[in-house]
């Protein structure tokens with residue numbers, strides 16, 4: 001059981017929704033409530049985000065008190081929503097939909 005006073009607001013909200021069993025010990029992006037926390041700034045070079053924005057990693061994607069991924073703020077917002085940091089090509093039509101229908105020759 002974590003000290004709830006030590007948790008950030010997003011972590012606390014996730015703990016309220018998902019419980020604190022195994023908090024900080026094991027976290028699953030599929031089984032636990034995902035939330036975003038800013039990474040405390042550190043001296044030195046910041047790693048670049050892999051979502052495609054080219055910016056620095058500024059936020060951590062966490063579940064059950066465990067950091068599972070890091071990316072830019074937008075990437076982590078996306079991860080909290082969908083479980084993926086990269087944008088999903090939801091608007092792109094499925095490949096099978098692009099198949100040309102051949103008309104039978106007369």
Ligand SMILES: [Zn+2]
Nearest residue numbers: 049051053072
């Ligand atoms: Zn990014």
